[in-house]
Amino acid sequence: MPTLHCKALLLDMDGTLIDSLVLVEHVLGLFSTKHGLDYEEVRARAHGMQTIDLVRHYLGDTDAGRQNERRRAPTAGDSGLR
Secondary structure (H helix, E strand, C coil): CCCCCCCCCCCCCCCCCCCCHHHHHHHHHHHHHHCCCCHHHHHHHHCCCCHHHHHHHHHCCCHHHHHHHHCCCCCHHHHCCC
16 A cells, blocks of 8 residues: 655545535435435535434434444445546
8 A cells, every 4th residue: 555645634524625515415315315304404404513413313312323323424436426
């Protein structure tokens, strides 16, 4: 595996440098469909919330909620988005 030597590392976690809105909305759609939720309501509530808080809001302290906490977030490569 190649080694990367750098003096700093910049992470974009809020969409400032890279517009991740399309991917976020896609994942919210998958979540809504899987759990029988209204996509527009989920999308409106999700703005400004951490993902874990959104999952807990809709799934509560259930097996599904705990399972979603352990899963990694899908990436653009996982979703088929380009």
